[in-house]
Structure formats: C-alpha cells, structure tokens
Amino acid sequence: MHILHVVGARPNFMKAAPVVRALQRRKGVKQVLVHTGQHYDANMSDVFFQQLGIPAPDVNLAVGSGSHARQTAEIMGRFEPVLLQVKPDLVLVYGDVNSTAAAALVCAKLLIKVGHVEAGLRSFDRAMPEEINRLVTDQLSDLLFTPSQDGNQNLAREGIPPEKIHFVGNVMIDTLVQLLPAAIHVGKNGQVGRYALVTLHRPSNVDDPRVLKRILESLLAVTEDLAVVFPVHPRTRQRIAEFGIKVDQLRLLDPLPYVEFLAWQRSAAGVITDSGGIQEETTYLQVPCLTLRENTERPITITQGTNVLIGHDMEKLRNELAKILAGHAKKGSVPPRWDGHASERIADVLVGNLE
Ligand code: UD1
Numbered sequence: 001m002h003i004l005h006v007v008g009a010r011p012n013f014m015k016a017a018p019v020v021r022a023l024q025r026r027k028g029v030k031q032v033l034v035h036t037g038q039h040y041d042a043n044m045s046d047v048f049f050q051q052l053g054i055p056a057p058d059v060n061l062a063v064g065s066g067s068h069a070r071q072t073a074e075i076m077g078r079f080e081p082v083l084l085q086v087k088p089d090l091v092l093v094y095g096d097v098n099s100t101a102a103a104a105l106v107c108a109k110l111l112i113k114v115g116h117v118e119a120g121l122r123s124f125d126r127a128m129p130e131e132i133n134r135l136v137t138d139q140l141s142d143l144l145f146t147p148s149q150d151g152n153q154n155l156a157r158e159g160i161p162p163e164k165i166h167f168v169g170n171v172m173i174d175t176l177v178q179l180l181p182a183a184i185h186v187g188k189n190g191q192v193g194r195y196a197l198v199t200l201h202r203p204s205n206v207d208d209p210r211v212l213k214r215i216l217e218s219l220l221a222v223t224e225d226l227a228v229v230f231p232v233h234p235r236t237r238q239r240i241a242e243f244g245i246k247v248d249q250l251r252l253l254d255p256l257p258y259v260e261f262l263a264w265q266r267s268a269a270g271v272i273t274d275s276g277g278i279q280e281e282t283t284y285l286q287v288p289c290l291t292l293r294e295n296t297e298r299p300i301t302i303t304q305g306t307n308v309l310i311g312h313d314m315e316k317l318r319n320e321l322a323k324i325l326a327g328h329a330k331k332g333s334v335p336p337r338w339d340g341h342a343s344e345r346i347a348d349v350l351v352g353n354l355e
Pocket of ligand 1: 009010011041066099201233234276
C-alpha cells in the first residue's frame with residue numbers, strides 16, 4: 001500500500017503526525033509526505049515537524065502566501081507532476097486549509113483516490129474560506145474520516161454514500177494525548193498565576209481595523225482582572241502593526257511550538273480564540289473556551305464540551321469571563337472516540353480498503 005500525505009498549514013501537522021505513525025506500524029505501507037509550503041515560517045512549520053516527530057517532507061512545493069486563487073492554483077500546478085511521478089494508491093488530506101482542497105482537486109482530476117481526515121464538519125457559513133474547502137474536499141473524497149457524528153449527518157445530507165464515511169474520532173486528540181505528559185513537564189517551569197490565553201487570526205476578526213480594535217480593546221479591559229497571554233499569528237501581528245494599535249498591557253508572544261502552547265492551554269483560567277482546533281483541545285482539557293466567532297463547524301464542543309460562542313458581542317465576552325473568574329465556567333465532557341486512537345482506526349480502514 002502506497003500513501004501520499006499532503007500537509008501545508010500549521011493545523012495540518014498535528015493531524016497528520018499520528019496517522020503517519022499509525023501507518024509506520026503497519027507492514028508493507030510505503031509513505032510519501034508532501035508539504036505545500038503554505039506555512040513557511042520556522043515557528044509555523046519546522047518546529048512542529050520536530051516536536052511531533054514527523055519525518056522531513058519528501059517534497060516541499062514552497063508555494064508561500066498569496067490570494068486564495070493564486071495560492072490554490074500554485075499548489076495545484078506544483079502538486080500535479082509530483083502526483084504523476086509518485087502514483088500512490090491514495091492521497092490523505094487533512095482539515096480545511098487551501099492546501100487540503102487544492103490537493104483533493106488535483107487527485108480527482110487524475111483519478112487518484114483521496115481520503116479526507118476531519119471530514120464532514122460544517123459551519124454553514126460560506127463567507128468562511130475553510131467552509132468552501134470543506135465542501136469541495138468532501139465531494140471529491142473517496143474515504144471520509146469524521147471526528148464526530150455531526151460530520152456523518154452532514155455528509156449523509158449532502159448525498160455522500162454511507163460506505164465512504166468512517167466515524168474514526170479526532171486525530172488532533174491523538175497528538176494531544178501523546179504530548180500531554182511533555183506539556184505537563186514544560187508547564188512546571190513556566191505558567192504561574194491566573195491568565196487568559198488568546199489566539200486570533202481569522203480574516204473576519206483581524207483584517208478590518210474597527211473589528212480588530214474592538215476585540216483588542218476588550219482584551220485590554222480583561223487585563224484589569226487577569227493577565228492576558230497572546231501568542232500572535234503572523235497575519236495578526238502584521239495587522240496590529242499596520243493599524244497602529246497599542247497593546248502594551250497584553251503579553252504578546254511569538255507563535256508557540258505545540259508542547260509549549262499545550263502547556264499554556266491546560267493551565268489557563270480560560271481560552272479566548274477564533275481557532276477551530278483550539279475549541280476541540282479545550283473541550284478535551286476541560287478548560288473553558290470563549291470563541292470569537294458567530295458560528296462553529298465543531299458544534300459538539302458546544303453541546304458537549306466547554307465552548308461558548310461569543311461572536312462579536314464584547315459584553316457577552318465580559319459576562320462569560322466573569323463567570324469563569326467566579327468559578328461558574330461551563331462544564332463539559334469528552335466526546336466519543338476522542339480517545340487517542342483515531343489514527344489507528346484510520347489505518348484499519350485504509351488497510352481494509354486498499355489491500
Ligand atoms: C490558514 C488557514 C486557516 C488556519 C490557519 C492556521 C486557509 C484558507 N486558512 O490561515 O484555516 O486556521 O492557516 O494558522 O488555508 N504568514 C506568514 N508566515 C507563514 C504563513 C503565513 O507570515 O508561515 C502570513 C502571510 O502574510 C500570509 C498570512 O500570514 O499572507 C496568511 O497565511 P495563509 O496561509 O494564507 O492563511 P492563514 O491566515 O494562516
């Protein structure tokens with residue numbers, strides 16, 4: 001069996017790592033890893049490969065940044081000859097970034113099978129670039145690996161045949177479970193006192209000066225009650241500088257490696273974020289999560305987990321933070337099959353289908 005993995009952006013790396021490892025444990029599986037180069041800063045990419053123990057990519061397409069059309073087109077153009085040369089039995093794509101949809105499209109046109117890890121998630125908001133990537137990728141995939149049952153329901157509604165859909169659980173949690181002991185160790189030397197951990201990078205939150213300013217002002221108000229620790233995504237750092245916003249009272253950090261971020265996350269009083277994956281990680285860690293988005297493609301983190309949607313309602317943010325500080329944060333439980341074994345289930349399905 002010959003599998004080619006495509007990764008490109010930071011959230012792909014923690015999803016691919018356990019799948020690569022699970023397949024390494026199976027006999028007779030050849031694997032090739034392609035990095036599109038969508039994320040290229042060392043602290044957005046290389047450091048994750050090291051910490052997560054992912055083998056160095058066999059091929060780096062080095063596409064870099066660009067508009068959505070340009071970035072997607074560059075990935076497609078550069079990936080096609082690689083695929084024609086490698087001729088794998090199946091290509092695995094991860095999550096919902098531009099690299100995911102671009103690679104799936106190339107495979108579909110060359111009649112090479114695609115497996116989508118983290119299939120079926122829907123925010124039902126097509127203004128979100130990731131939603132377009134999810135819809136396209138799932139339509140083109142031959143094997144769809146879902147993290148939660150809502151994914152199965154969404155795919156069934158869109159007419160995907162049930163035999164293609166496999167509810168395997170959450171591969172991000174595989175990585176979390178594996179590296180939690182390392183994070184606990186790192187945390188022993190670092191995090192003290194109560195703090196809120198913040199991440200922010202969605203275009204809808206950071207590209208409009210008025211929106212970004214309002215959010216950052218609300219975060220500055222939070223510092224009256226507790227420290228705010230904010231590892232800043234490169235896009236957000238550029239915007240803060242561009243718009244000349246003053247954020248001296250926030251503790252700004254460069255993007256953190258996986259283990260260090262996990263250490264900050266597990267000990268936080270609460271997490272304020274617009275990320276997808278962090279909504280899931282906080283649910284697993286049972287840390288309160290306040291999501292600065294109007295919707296989520298991960299509804300299980302709300303129905304079952306610790307997540308609360310805040311949208312752009314800064315008063316709600318203040319109220320929810322007050323609840324956390326008063327010890328009345330939302331409690332949750334860990335969803336089914338978020339147990340550290342999702343990638344083994346994927347390996348089982350691949351072996352069953354391709355051998
Ligand atoms: C991408 C994903 C998003 C994911 C996020 C995680 C898409 C559509 N979006 O968004 O779903 O949550 O990654 O980080 O694929 N930049 C750097 N260095 C880098 C990478 C990016 O400076 O290594 C800067 C560039 O100015 C670039 C901007 O960040 O233009 C945005 O990068 P891009 O990959 O287009 O999207 P993200 O916002 O990171």
